[in-house]
Amino acid sequence: MSYLPYALAVWLFVVGLYGVVTSRHLIHLTVCLMVMQSSSYVLLLSIGYVDRGTAPIFADVPKGTRAVDPVVQALTLTDVVVSVAVAALLLAVAMQVRRRHGSADPEQLSAVKG
Amino acid sequence: MESLVPLPVVVPLIAAAVLAAGARWLRRGVDDAIALATAAATSVISTMLVVRSLDHDLVYWFGGWTPRHGLAIGIAFDVEPLAASLAALAAVLATASFVYGWRYFDEVGTLYHVLMLTFLAAMSGFVLSGDLFNMFVFFELMTVCAFALIGYQVHSTAPLQGAINFAVTNVIASFFVVTGLALVYGRTGALNLDQIGRVLSGEGTDGLVVVAFALLLGGFLVKAGAVPFHFWLSDAYAVAPVPVCVLLSAVMSDLGLHAIGRIYWPAFSGVFSGDVDALRALFVGIGVLTMLVGGAMAFFQRDLKRLLAFVTISQVGVFLCGIGLFTARGLAGTTLYVLADGFVKAALFLAVGILVYRLGDGDELRLRGRGRNAPVAAVVFFGGAFLVAGVPPFGSFEGWSLLVRSADDVGYGWLPAVLALGSVLTGGTLLRAAARVFLGWGDEADPLLSAEPPPSEEEPDVSSSRISPPLLFGPALALLLVGAALSFTPQLSGEATRWAQRFQDRPAHAAEVLAGRLPPVSAAPPTGTGFAPYGFGIASTVLAVGFAAFGLYRRRLPALVRRGTARLLDPPIAVLKGLHSGIIGDYVAWLTFGVAALGGVVALIAR
Amino acid sequence: MSRRSRLSLFGVSAAGLTALLLWGIAGLPDFGHYRGPYGYALNAVAPTERHVTNVVTATTFDYRGFDTLGEAFILFAAALGVALLLREERAESHSLDHGVRSDAVKLVGLALLPVLLVLGLQVVAHGFITPGGGFQGGVVLASAFALVWLAGRYRAFRRLTPTPAVDFAKGVGAGGYAVVGVVALLLGTSYLQNFGPLGTAGTLASGGSIVLLNLATALEVSAAFVLIFTEYVEELALVPRETRL
């Protein structure tokens, strides 16, 4: 049981990867990437978790309270921002492709190859 | 002054922010001037960092959070000459791109400048950072900037497809990196590379270490463009605007390789110290495969930018072999090679840019003989092709000599001959293209080359009268000259080897970063190259000329020979071309395969 | 590759990758047994050293503040990238005035506007005491502006967020973060080193430079999101009305 959260991260990673490989629509592909990215949030946060620990916020708590790791939370915050940035860009390209090309199916794109 | 250290990142970022904030109020041309001045200033700063770090690293703790009792609690930049010279390369090439791109992108106003400056800052930060997560942040910043810059020509499908393939593969690469770093953090509770190394070196290799290393390696190899992670690279570089290609091809790919050295020596060299021989075989194996695939695919291209993209891939293979020798000479030689080659490749891309600008096309066959009217481009292209072919003693020769010697040191005496084959393939292909475009040699059609690309749409946004010739030709010529002359810097290879030794001495490096204990200044090891590197260089140049002739006049060979080889080679060629399908699902499947295979091999090695 | 061969390549590789990842996580400490030392060290020193009760904020803006500089510029570059990728000679966009047709929805939307604005500012301001901060508050502020459009007031939305002003705010936000670091340099200390008075922990005036960095981030984030929203909304101008959601 004690590895379950880590296993969730692996699960989300592989499932998202499957979605990306089989995706037939760029919007769907972007969402699958976000699922993959959430794998890293889960992994980071569960690595820093401490049994019966509180959030690392020391307002109105007695001194010496055990708290979880603040570093992984800071890292995850950055990671969330990264995911938004990437999603916004990918969706913008998806919309352009749809307009220029008439289809947002990545398999239909064949302007560069060989 | 140590306070120079953050500036290669901070100066371009502030300039980018100022340009973005003031976009509406700036007169046209002012943005060009600001961007150019910023890139030039960054070049000077990064070069000063090289000079200041000659004898010992500059370790800089942001926010003043120096380590407490040997425990890093902040983020450090670790400036050593090899890294700083790559940062300087990035800044100089950005400067050249801004000169070349003067008034080039009027349609989008300052957006282009802002993104290029941010991209430059990201590359500087990535190369100088000594913190694993901080490297990830700059990795992402590079990806975001490059994504937008590659997709710049939104009016046609090809750039959008190239941008998608770039973004998806590189974003997945960043997931590999962040998963690897999370595993490392879970084990060591540290993000500083030297701190990680200290904890890991006391332990054995187990599943976590193996998997984390494989994930980090895989992630950075995607950025570098090693087989089988390279598919995005040719799609992206073929469609990006020329000034962007300069930065992508001549710097960004090499940064991925640099990052591998950056994590291996401080963090992983202790724990893998018993497995160096096997790791060497792995790295050299991937390197040779990458070199061959890149070289072969380059030969099949007629779109000059895509051709250069495959040349880039082939050279990444060479560099990977060099780093993968795991010696000080190998690392030093690779870095010198990367620097010289970076200037040359940038010059070649700019030459293609001149062709596109002057003749409205970047296709080898359609341009046949038309390049006679572009003498400057011809000089740059021929010169660059010969430098890529390895003509001694110019350009990358110093780095090449170090590689030859290093391969000998570790019992890989056969490797230089194989790597020289890479120079034959890439240099020969470039010479073929140059002879066809500028001299009109060779046939008008060649069915072996990939399908005809659509007419190039890369037109600058301004009419031709607005770009003056010095701005167009100056950067290409200057870069070519610098690249060719780099090997004449006195004592370069000895000094570079000394820097590499310093970087590879893990305990001393950790003491320097975490405790501020400066290592003693060591003397440069003896150099002296012998005749072998000259022999390889001359042979590869001659053979490249022969290979170019083969490319041009292949169809005049006797029919019997042609039919025989065609029966033998056509199926594998078709398969190789078919693999580069341009479909993102395929690429991601290969990415998965690559990381799984890497992990499997590293697991076998470290068992 | 055919779809079938791609799937088989992926299937085999993904099985290998899954096995590898499982092997990797087996080497982690048991869930709930984080061993440190990095996080514990910060938990121990941050409240006293930085007078900030939210150690995550202290980490984000101070101990690892340089990461956040990169993060701010990732968002900055992404917003610019969206503008670059979606640039277009757009049609006159007056048809956008009716994002939603229901009056009730409009009313609720407009009523929510001040609530969201106050909430956003609140989240921004208390970031170093309680959960929240520049990033989260910035997004809330941006969505308050987006609400104006959702409530059917396209013109009001554009008047509230004129592009030059948003561009300016975006540059000032991201640049401001970098400049706060430079001020520390000019004072003779390290880049991004704290120079403000630390104040009393648990009050709004605590944290020194963190206050400035937090504000810069909030400005940057809200401007970047407003810009992204705007670009997307302008795209809708090209859509015939009846097919809109």
Next chain:
Amino acid sequence: MIPLQAMVIGLVAAAGLAVVLTRDLVRLALMSSVFGLLLVVLFLVLQAPDVALSELVVGAVGFPFVIAVAIALDRSA
């Protein structure tokens, strides 16, 4: 680990799979915000309120908005 955590983990795992398998775009937008909300709950039980708040504003406000616009455009094109 407490049962609540195990339960949320199970839900997130199921929602992740559901998102990937959803091919209809409108349902996809819906599923992805459900997934985002479940992540928020998970982050809360992992004692990460800052991250939960970020995920809430991004996953429940920002991301659905851009997805909705992208889908609207996709349908009209």
